[in-house]
Amino acid sequence: MPDAPMLEVKQLTKRFGGLVAVKDLSFSIRGGEILGLIGPNGSGKSTAMRTVMGVDPPTSGSIRLDGKEIGGLPSHKVSRLGVGLVFQHSRPLNRQTVLENIKVALLPDRLNMLFHSGEVDTKARAIAERVGLGAVLDRKPPTLAFADLRRLELAKAIAHHPKLVLVDEPFAGLTASEVAAFSELIREFRDEGRAVLLVDHNVKGVSALVDRVVAMYLGEWIAEGSAAEVMANETVRRVYLGGALTKTSRPPPTVNGSAPLLKVDDVVVHYGKALAVQGVSLHVREGEFVSVVGLNGAGKTTLFNAICGLVPHAGTVQWDGAPLRGKTPAAIARGGIVQCPETRELFGDMTVRENLELGGHGLTDAERPERLEWLFDLFPILRAREGQVARTLSGGEQQMLAIARSLMMKPRLLILDEPTLGLAPVILEVLSRALERLRSTTNLTVLLGEQNVTFAIPHADRMYVLDHGKIVWEGLPERFEEEAARHYL
Known part of the structure; x- marks a missing residue:
């Protein structure tokens, strides 16, 4: 069905011992849509993403990709089904070049799927050009700018042409111009019909990019809608701001001299x-x-x-x-x-x-x-x-x-x-x-x-x-x- 969600998460719960990191979380993403999953530190958003990817198995609930249950599958099988993950922290092979890093990501995980190295090289170069790494193919990761390291993580994630891309804290450490370039790459995924899940702590940071936002707090769903609707939501404001803002009339401090301490x-x-x-x-x-x-x-x-x-x-x-x-x-x-x-x-x-x-x-x-x-x-x-x-x-x-x-x-x-x-x-x-x-x-x-x-x-x-x-x-x-x-x- 054209309106059926590509990813559907229902009543997802993840416990670590006595700690409930995610509780009864439900959301969905359709192809050609960017969903922002936001929440303050410790809200459970990264745990939810890792559970979708298969890094952590769910305690209960359902995770369905194109109608097929993937909850509990190991991450390599989830990846094979069409899910790619862009980590917040770069994890490249530092002794290999950019091109070689992308080639490694392109290698199949089954011997009977091996294909000619020339084909791998062609695909790796095409991916590098797409994400803006064409000029640094022969350089090794320790010599790259931070933004290029982020692009390398993106290149590795899309090496298998995923239908669903999970991106963790996409803009951390990037300048305004780098954020704009990275955002454009993510928009291209949406234009190609892929689904994108952006995990971030900041509504404002992703508001210009996402189609919808799901807000979490202490592992639970608290709000959903457009970025503007979620930012105006009283529960969300209370979670981020700490409650209703109150004005105070405080006596001025006793300042000893005008020079700052x-x-x-x-x-x-x-x-x-x-x-x-x-x-x-x-x-x-x-x-x-x-x-x-x-x-x-x-x-x-x-x-x-x-x-x-x-x-x-x-x-x-x-x-x-x-x-x-x-x-x-x-x-x-x-x-x-x-x-x-x-x-x-x-x-x-x-x-x-x-x-x-x-x-x-x-x-x-x-x-x-x-x-x-x-x-x-x-x-x-x-x-x-x-x-x-x-x-x-x-x-x-x-x-x-x-x-x-x-x-x-x-x-x-x-x-x-x-x-x-x-x-x-x-x-x-x-x-x-x-x-x-x-x-x-x-x-x-x-x-x-x-x-x-x-x-x-x-x-x-x-x-x-x-x-x-x-x-x-x-x-x-x-x-x-x-x-x-x-x-x-």
Whole structure:
């Protein structure tokens, strides 16, 4: 039937032990259609794609390709039936040339299907020309630009002329012109009647390309429709923004002088060939609480790691008027910049008190117990848990311990990276009260990285919006809803 879907997923569920990564997910794609599967970090979209491809077997549910059940088939059989996967991270054979990489992808997986090497060469060259690799056929992957590595992944995926193409995070690390070129290649698949499933965390990033969008959260379907309809959906906005936006009237911070305590100028960070931070500039004055908001993958963690000396970068970072270049991360931390990382990095087999005492190893014997008492007053649950090993704490308790350990170092600037990630509302209230207390009773300066905008706004004197490694908006929190919220997705 001409209107029958090429891919039909019904009530797909995938469990990893006690974790339900995908729950009762249903969607379909027709030939000649591009479907965007979107959701914030941890929503289950990549697991759903891997299950369709056969990388992970489904726990239950149905996956049908042209009416044939493929759920549970191994990935090589799914590929043979006409499904191609473009990985987010390039996995080329680094000792072989671009042409040889494509030839390997063209080789059949059954001996009785072998064909003449001249035919393989012709097909490989045609595919390379199609995706824009014709000029680099004899080069090896380590010498390629990042965009060409992405094109190579695309070339390998289409080597068997798939009817369904799965593309994971297609535009991560690409410049605007490279995104346009890559988008055109994907549109060509649609024009040829192929079905395309784009997996991305950002609705805005794929809105100009997709025909429909399915939004997920915590493994479940939450919305479907055009990109505009999904971006306007209240459930989607709540998931991405963190809830209803509320305006706040905050007293201005006490700013000691006009010079910024932290000044970041034109910082650029590459991970290999990928451009993660693109010319970011910002400043934080002493006593300010500044929020940097952005979706997963926007570059917040990379920016913070550059400030703390954990990743090499171009541009300048100045602390209290002096450049930080050449200083070790340890020296930067001792100088007053302390980061509480998104991953917490606790010592799981050490007790709460031992983790805190590690944070305070630079304090004097007189300062240490005084600081511990102050932190136990800030987070009372830690006092009750001080003899408990960290790995047995709940997620919320671990987050409190991570923040407390950072505060144990007596920082002048505390960098909080995604402190609300995965936490229940009751824990968010505890963290919110703690931040308000820090602001009202100390001279601490805070740089907060968040994708939960409704948590960030009440705790910000100023805000920056980071999108694909660039600052796209800055201003006062009360202006965010009017000027930036509609563009945030």
